[in-house]
Structures are given as C-alpha cells and as structure tokens.
Amino acid sequence: MHDTIPVTEVMVTDVTTAPPDSTVTEAAERIRDRDVSSIVVVREGAPVGIVTEGDFARQLCDRRDLGDARLEDVMSAPLTTIEPDAAVSDAADRLRTSDVEHLPIVDDGDLVGIVTAAELSYFIPQLLRPPITHESEPPKRVVRTDTQYERDDWTFEYHGADETTVSVGDVATFSKTVTEADVESFADVTGDTNRLHLEEPYAAETRFGRRIAHGVLALGLVSASLARLPGLTIYLSQEVSFRAPIDVDERVTARCEIVDDLGESKFRVATAVVDSDGAELLEGEAVVLVDDLPPADVLEEVPAD
Missing domain, CATH: 3.10.580.10 (CBS-domain)
Known part of the structure; x- marks a missing residue:
C-alpha cells in the first residue's frame, strides 16, 4: 500500500x-x-x-x-x-x-x-502517469447488463456516447460495501487466510494498525464494473497499484474509463477504486476485449438460479 x-x-x-x-x-x-x-x-x-x-x-x-x-x-x-x-x-x-x-x-x-x-x-x-481529465462527462445511459443477479446494496452507473457500444470517454462505476462476510468468504475461496484480514489483535500490531480487506478483493470490484459495460467484456491484462488499504465495512466505488480504442474490439481502460470520501485506494490500467452479447432471447432460456 x-x-x-x-x-x-x-x-x-x-x-x-x-x-x-x-x-x-x-x-x-x-x-x-x-x-x-x-x-x-x-x-x-x-x-x-x-x-x-x-x-x-x-x-x-x-x-x-x-x-x-x-x-x-x-x-x-x-x-x-x-x-x-x-x-x-x-x-x-x-x-x-x-x-x-x-x-x-x-x-x-x-x-x-x-x-x-x-x-x-x-x-x-x-x-x-498524469491524471486523465475531461471537460465534461458523457450522459448517463441505461445499458443491458447480463449479470445473473444484482443486490440492493450494489450501485452501477454508466456514462457513454450510447447504450449499446463502448467508445473512448465512456465511464462505468460500481459501488458496494466491503463487508465482514465478503472478507471472510474471499479468504475461504482463495485460500488467502492472512491474519491481517481476519484477526483484529494480530492486525493491530502491523503497520496498518487494524484489519483491512484483501487488496485483490478491491480489484474484483473493478472486474464487476467492467462486467457491466455494454457488450461481453473479457479481461486481457491488468496493471495495478494499491495506494491505500480498504477497511472492513467500508463503501467503495470502482471506476473504469475507456481511454484508448486499440482496434479489433480491444480497449485500454483506466481503472481505480476510491472510498466514500473520494480518496484513491487502487489505481491501474486494463486492456479488455468487448465481444457482442448473446441474443437477448437466450436470457429467457437460461435458468436464473
């Protein structure tokens, strides 16, 4: 960090x-x-x-x-x-x-x-790298997101040229609270049971002075934001710097901005995660491939559970 x-x-x-x-x-x-x-x-x-x-x-x-x-x-x-x-x-x-x-x-x-x-x-x-700045943000759009389910605590917004395609300047954000259950589940699923994330007395003796969430869990929120872009988004690469820790039960927002069209449906994306005060916790850059979504009628044939 x-x-x-x-x-x-x-x-x-x-x-x-x-x-x-x-x-x-x-x-x-x-x-x-x-x-x-x-x-x-x-x-x-x-x-x-x-x-x-x-x-x-x-x-x-x-x-x-x-x-x-x-x-x-x-x-x-x-x-x-x-x-x-x-x-x-x-x-x-x-x-x-x-x-x-x-x-x-x-x-x-x-x-x-x-x-x-x-x-x-x-x-x-x-x-x-110098920060990316724009005179204005594209308008908010409602896009088709083929996620299997959503939760009331999750918030997604998309600002883009239109609601069907990805283009330079488009911005997607995904927000949620990183809960105690999230940290414990992530530790169990990945095997990263570092006491820094799970035991308060142990974490109090580290440079952080408290428990913090896994850094890669924060990167997962970037993936969640990318998953809701127009189209079927496929991760190709990711560079990341972890600037500050995420506290347990902190609400954070992943922000993904399309900064370059690389051709052949590939895009370079500036990625970040910020806390509720706007302080940057994670910063990076991804390259993604955006395929067409399967036909909408396929959703009616796929079980929702």
Whole structure:
C-alpha cells in the first residue's frame, strides 16, 4: 500500500555527489564510472542542485566546450526534494507535478538518499502517469447488463456516447460495501487466510494498525464494473497499484474509463477504486476485449438460479 510505505524503503542511499566548483568533465566521468543517471551538487554538506544525463545533453547543444565549466554553472536549481517520512505515493506525485525525474531525499538539510522516476516506475508504474481529465462527462445511459443477479446494496452507473457500444470517454462505476462476510468468504475461496484480514489483535500490531480487506478483493470490484459495460467484456491484462488499504465495512466505488480504442474490439481502460470520501485506494490500467452479447432471447432460456 503506497500511502503506508515511506520513501526511505525504496530510496538509493549511496548517492553520487560533487561540490559546486567541480568541473563538468569530472562530473561526467563520475556519472560514467558509477553508472548512475545524476550527480547531486552539495555545498558544505547541503544539497544545492543536481545535474542529470539530460542536463549534459542540453549543455552540449548550447556550448562548444564544457571542459572548464563548473557544476554550479550548469546545475538545475533550486533543488526539488522530499522528506524521508513522505510516502512513496507522495514522491511519485511530486516527481510528476514538478516535472523532474530525480528526487533527492533531505532530512534537516542533510542528503540521505535519492529516488528516480525510472526506479519508481518499476515499483508503482501507474503513479507516474498524469491524471486523465475531461471537460465534461458523457450522459448517463441505461445499458443491458447480463449479470445473473444484482443486490440492493450494489450501485452501477454508466456514462457513454450510447447504450449499446463502448467508445473512448465512456465511464462505468460500481459501488458496494466491503463487508465482514465478503472478507471472510474471499479468504475461504482463495485460500488467502492472512491474519491481517481476519484477526483484529494480530492486525493491530502491523503497520496498518487494524484489519483491512484483501487488496485483490478491491480489484474484483473493478472486474464487476467492467462486467457491466455494454457488450461481453473479457479481461486481457491488468496493471495495478494499491495506494491505500480498504477497511472492513467500508463503501467503495470502482471506476473504469475507456481511454484508448486499440482496434479489433480491444480497449485500454483506466481503472481505480476510491472510498466514500473520494480518496484513491487502487489505481491501474486494463486492456479488455468487448465481444457482442448473446441474443437477448437466450436470457429467457437460461435458468436464473
């Protein structure tokens, strides 16, 4: 759960540094010899700037000779940093909003580590993608959903260009309360009987301090939302990042937005699960295949139990 993992758990502590009066040539050699992508410029123990491989490329375009240039002449400053007690998700958000790829971690003015966009993307790929925004949402539609049954506690909404086909910009949401019975049934069906999900005294001693629902159970709500798209939806792939835990008896909403038509009835879908306050618990991206539904008269021949 990325909101509960401090950035110190994923940072690199052996940071390559150099003083401001080092030459660019010396810095380039150090980057090459240590096989790193940046060098943090440090003055009297405090980080004051950074020079990356990209900076070297830009400087080479602007200057004929970098041999005598000093790091203080070419470094990026002021430096964008983050505190060691910040969460991994905070680091990803800062990288994205600051439009940087290297984020030094500073504690009381001292450099203690660094995290990069490349490394973080392996750990939580979706967090570095910019959020999808639209000027307006498509109108609400009533679609044919071939689910065998529904429950009063479940809520589904579909906003799309029309009620019969899937197209880019369409949005489906499915909401339900994740109950005690859901968690216990999921544990029994899957075999995931981790005490974190089932025993309050045990869970109280973990980093969460309480019982939480299975993360994959939340992903199942995404599947429930996709199942109610127009057509017969078939999962092809799913990337997912678990940003925060789901509490037992919490009402959550899965949101699926069609973001790309890949051709041949395949679509890329931005997927998320949020709590009742709108806080994001899960984020990801799926690829689905949308087949035609069987004829409507088939439903009359299939037993409803």
